Amino acid sequence: xxxxxxxxxxxxxxxxxxxxxxxxxxxxxxxxxxxxxxxxxxxxxxxxxxxxxxxxxxxxxxxxxxxxxxxxxxxxxxxxxxxxxxxxxxxxxxxxxxxxxxxxxxxxxxxxxxxxxxxxxxxxxxxxxxxxxxxxxxxxxxxxxxxxxxxxxxxxxxxxxxxxxxxxxxxxxxxxxxxxxxxxxxxxxxxxxxxxxxxxxxxxxxxxxxxxxxxxxxxxxxxxxxxxxxxxxxxxxxxxxxxxxxxxxxxxxxxxxxxxxxxxxxxxxxxxxxxxxxxx
Ligand code: PAF
Numbered sequence: 680x681x682x683x684x685x686x687x688x689x690x691x692x693x694x695x696x697x698x699x700x701x702x703x704x705x706x707x708x709x710x711x712x713x714x715x716x717x718x719x720x721x722x723x724x725x726x727x728x729x730x731x732x733x734x735x736x737x738x739x740x741x742x743x744x745x746x747x748x749x750x751x752x753x754x755x756x757x758x759x760x761x762x763x764x765x766x767x768x769x770x771x772x773x774x775x776x777x778x779x780x781x782x783x784x785x786x787x788x789x790x791x792x793x794x795x796x797x798x799x800x801x802x803x804x805x806x807x808x809x810x811x812x813x814x815x816x817x818x819x820x821x822x823x824x825x826x827x828x829x830x831x832x833x834x835x836x837x838x839x840x841x842x843x844x845x846x847x848x849x850x851x852x853x854x855x856x857x858x859x860x861x862x863x864x865x866x867x868x869x870x871x872x873x874x875x876x877x878x879x880x881x882x883x884x885x886x887x888x889x890x891x892x893x894x895x896x897x898x899x900x901x902x903x904x905x906x907x908x909x910x911x912x913x914x915x916x917x918x919x920x921x922x923x924x925x926x927x928x929x930x931x932x933x934x935x936x937x938x939x940x941x942x943x944x945x946x947x948x949x950x951x952x953x954x955x956x957x958x959x
Contacts, residue, residue, distance in 0.1 A: 681760040698726035703820035708732040709749040709865035713855040717824040731768040738806030784809045828854045869951045885957035919945040
């Protein structure tokens with residue numbers, strides 16, 4: 680049975696009586712196949728499985744989609760019920776930010792937070808780190824689940840748990856894709872069918888870069904250039920970045936490296952911002 684819980688007191692009370700291990704799946708709702716894979720991993724690993732649903736105002740920029748972000752609690756609850764989550768924790772903003780959203784925030788290190796998406800989304804990762812620290816503090820889970828699509832977020836969360844000596848283990852789950860290769864994202868609902876087809880070329884461009892590195896004749900810069908040339912056929916895709924970053928710490932990588940790194944990209948189709956990555 681799945682129980683909906685709205686207050687910190689109630690979730691703490693039920694957790695005091697729940698079996699360990701406890702697993703937490705953080706979400707902003709609008710659950711899709713990517714979230715379901717996290718929910719399944721959590722359900723499989725842990726005696727008590729919790730999903731939280733909270734659209735975190737702190738991680739949205741002033742011109743981003745906080746107000747129109749899809750909110751479907753009833754439907755999300757059903758998804759959690761179907762996958763046998765024990766508790767859906769869906770607190771109000773006041774529960775999480777009692778001092779309001781001008782609260783003190785956590786500042787992740789610039790070499791992680793100001794690169795890639797951080798270049799255009801100022802304060803985004805500070806907002807993510809702040810909300811995750813609050814939820815980890817409330818729930819104190821043994822495991823917390825994140826998807827590899829939001830790869831930079833995953834590295835920030837790993838930094839967060841280390842920095843604040845939080846004993847929760849961070850579990851990373853692989854990217855789930857739609858049948859055409861497009862990475863699952865809550866923002867895909869904003870795309871038309873035609874735009875989804877165009878967006879699927881982002882994953883193709885990552886696959887192409889990987890193939891070109893594997894061929895042994897392309898350096899990283901040349902492989903990126905080839906992928907950008909491929910993407911330039913689709914004028915609706917506005918690239919924000921296409922970069923290679925070290926697997927260890929998301930640092931820059933030597934141009935001749937052939938493994939141990941990721942290609943990561945961000946692009947806009949209309950006003951919808953999409954990200955994706957591939958590992959080498
Ligand atoms: O990835 C997300 O949906 C959000 O950034 C998260 C981790 C739930 C924090 O608000």
